[in-house]
Amino acid sequence: MKNLLELMGIEADRIHFSWISSAESTKFVKVVNEITAKVKALGPNQRFVKQAAKVA
Amino acid sequence: MSTYTEKIREISQRLLKECKVEMVIGFRQGTLPMMNEPCIVRKPEEVERLVWDSNCGINLANYLTNRKEKIGVVAKGCDSRNIVTHILENKIKREQLVIIGVPCQGMIDKRKIAAGVQGEILSVAEADGEVTVQTAAGAQTFKKAEVLQQNCSVCTHRNPVIHDEMVAEPVAEQTGVDPYADVAAIEAMSAEERWKFFEELLAPCIRCYACRNACPLCYCPTCFVDESKPQWVGKGQDPIDVRTFHFLRAYHCAGRCTDCGACERACPVGINMRLLTKKLNKDCLALYGWEAGLAEDKRPALDTYKANDPENFIH
Ligand code: SF4
Ligand code: SF4
Ligand code: SF4
Numbered sequence: 001m002k003n004l005l006e007l008m009g010i011e012a013d014r015i016h017f018s019w020i021s022s023a024e025s026t027k028f029v030k031v032v033n034e035i036t037a038k039v040k041a042l043g044p045n046q047r048f049v050k051q052a053a054k055v056a
Numbered sequence: 057m058s059t060y061t062e063k064i065r066e067i068s069q070r071l072l073k074e075c076k077v078e079m080v081i082g083f084r085q086g087t088l089p090m091m092n093e094p095c096i097v098r099k100p101e102e103v104e105r106l107v108w109d110s111n112c113g114i115n116l117a118n119y120l121t122n123r124k125e126k127i128g129v130v131a132k133g134c135d136s137r138n139i140v141t142h143i144l145e146n147k148i149k150r151e152q153l154v155i156i157g158v159p160c161q162g163m164i165d166k167r168k169i170a171a172g173v174q175g176e177i178l179s180v181a182e183a184d185g186e187v188t189v190q191t192a193a194g195a196q197t198f199k200k201a202e203v204l205q206q207n208c209s210v211c212t213h214r215n216p217v218i219h220d221e222m223v224a225e226p227v228a229e230q231t232g233v234d235p236y237a238d239v240a241a242i243e244a245m246s247a248e249e250r251w252k253f254f255e256e257l258l259a260p261c262i263r264c265y266a267c268r269n270a271c272p273l274c275y276c277p278t279c280f281v282d283e284s285k286p287q288w289v290g291k292g293q294d295p296i297d298v299r300t301f302h303f304l305r306a307y308h309c310a311g312r313c314t315d316c317g318a319c320e321r322a323c324p325v326g327i328n329m330r331l332l333t334k335k336l337n338k339d340c341l342a343l344y345g346w347e348a349g350l351a352e353d354k355r356p357a358l359d360t361y362k363a364n365d366p367e368n369f370i371h
Contacts, residue, residue: 001307002369007242007335008303009251018371031371047251050296 010047013038060108060158063223064130067156071128072100077154080128081119082106089180090166094119106130108223110182113163113205115318117141117272120148127153132160134316136216137349138272141312144356147275157219159227162200162208163317167326169203172196207317207330210235217350235315236338239331254299260325261298263291267329268305270322273312280304306332311340311357312348 002015016035020028068080084095084105092111096119097103108130116129117138127148131139136157142148169189170177179190187198201209210233215226234240242250265281268274280288281301289304290297306329313333320330340346343366346357 003339004303004307004332004335006247007239007250007332008254008299009247009249011247016371017369034371048296048299050290050294 011042013042060223064106064108065103067221068103068106068128069100071154077128078125081116082130083112089177110164113321115272115316121275128156130156131216132158133214133216134314136218137314140349140352155219157216157222159224160214161227162204164203165205205317207315239335239338258298258302261327266322267319270318273309302329302332309333310336313337314348
């Protein structure tokens with residue numbers, strides 16, 4: 001799924017998968033921090049965003 | 057090719073006479089050139105309707121879904137792989153089927169022919185690897201190899217993988233072709249180029265769903281695009297909705313698609329949506345050594361777990 005999104009032009013660092021047990025609190029914090037940093041580095045997503053209809 | 061037609065008629069007639077099957081699903085001449093249609097024959101005296109040539113690109117596995125009868129079905133390489141997939145997914149039972157295998161020599165791309173001639177095509181005939189097209193202006197001849205559907209030109213499973221009858225000796229499989237060169241070319245682009253590429257590719261899509269309906273894999277009673285409670289995806293021409301449809305349709309075919317080309321063939325505006333399913337085929341082969349529909353006794357890639365499955369996409 002990640003590969004197909006990437007083929008369509010979504011940046012590799014924008015999609016992340018992880019497997020964290022409910023007991024692994026430290027891993028959860030670490031992964032969330034890493035992902036936040038990577039996505040921030042890319043900046044706001046412009047692709048695969050549906051623009052809301054403009055109301056005058 | 058005409059010997060194929062005779063053989064298909066002969067086998068069908070025998071199966072129907074001996075009551076081995078209640079119906080035979082094959083092809084009949086279409087009302088327009090290069091547009092052969094699926095055809096169901098139930099009586100031995102009706103087998104004259106069945107034909108075979110290089111315009112039988114529709115995938116007949118699509119007409120087997122959930123049927124209860126005993127059926128004879130004409131199957132080229134790709135159809136037979138989709139029949140295997142149907143059997144694995146409990147959409148038909150092997151015991152219900154008598155598979156009439158057709159060693160395939162590739163199907164003609166009607167768009168390539170139309171692009172090569174002027175005016176309306178009146179008739180198309182083939183012989184000895186050449187295709188002759190009649191228009192009001194006269195006759196024009198093409199080499200068949202040059203007007204094949206793109207998927208057929210790189211097909212490496214032309215012979216049926218399962219069959220009960222064969223209409224001819226197996227054909228030599230193509231070697232030295234790279235089915236995935238076009239996907240690799242897209243992979244080599246930057247993310248921005250890839251986004252643009254698909255924006256242009258999918259721009260003409262009118263959401264007619266012919267690609268979905270032609271595909272034997274798409275048999276859900278209600279497709280996600282047709283659902284309204286909840287509505288998973290917008291139903292209009294918004295480019296993001298169109299892309300969502302194509303992305304998810306392809307993903308639903310992951311590990312199941314045989315690259316038969318029926319979807320692309322059915323598209324009224326000529327979109328090559330196979331690029332998406334093919335990416336998944338390519339990855340399934342690289343990651344799991346899996347190609348769909350090659351064996352009745354192997355579970356599909358996304359249906360099994362192995363301790364050594366690649367997991368480098370998981371943090
Ligand atoms: S994909 Fe292969 S088996 Fe199917 S029609 Fe084309 S050449 Fe024949
Ligand atoms: S997605 Fe297209 S190429 Fe793949 S099995 Fe379905 S119709 Fe055939
Ligand atoms: S057949 Fe073509 S136009 Fe119709 S939904 Fe599929 S891609 Fe779009």
